[in-house]
Amino acid sequence: MLFEGSLDAVTFELWLEVHLLPALTRLSMLIMDNAPIHRKNRIRELAQVKGHIVLFLPTYSPDLNDIEHDFRALKRLRMYTPAGTTIDKVICNYCPR
Incomplete structure (x- = not known):
């Protein structure tokens, strides 16, 4: 949908x-x-x-919600990504094909 x-x-x-x-x-x-x-x-x-x-x-039970683990990892990756990198690029790097 x-x-x-x-x-x-x-x-x-x-x-x-x-x-x-x-x-x-x-x-x-x-x-x-x-x-x-x-x-x-x-x-x-x-x-x-x-x-x-x-x-x-x-x-508020992030340990029981699997997506919270991914959000935490993405937030950490974004902190160490060069300035100007789009969130789409960060996500693509996190979820390789």
């Missing part, structure tokens, strides 16, 4: 309802962080209709 601009709760919930949940072929547990766009009641409601369970991570 492509969209322009920032992701908001309504767009996230639309993606969840229209794209993710129908694609799950067996009952699943969705693990969510506490981003402001993750409205707990609505997400639980959407998931439960399809028989899925939602688990929200504790508030």
Whole structure:
């Protein structure tokens, strides 16, 4: 699903309802962080209709969120990258093909 601009709760919930949940072929547990766009009641409601369970991570739990490890590594790489290097270049160097 492509969209322009920032992701908001309504767009996230639309993606969840229209794209993710129908694609799950067996009952699943969705693990969510506490981003402001993750409205707990609505997400639980959407998931439960399809028989899925939602688990929200504790508030600020970077060790339980794998992407935080990548963000930490990218921030460190960017600190030691020559001035003027774009963030796209930093990411490409971090994720070689």
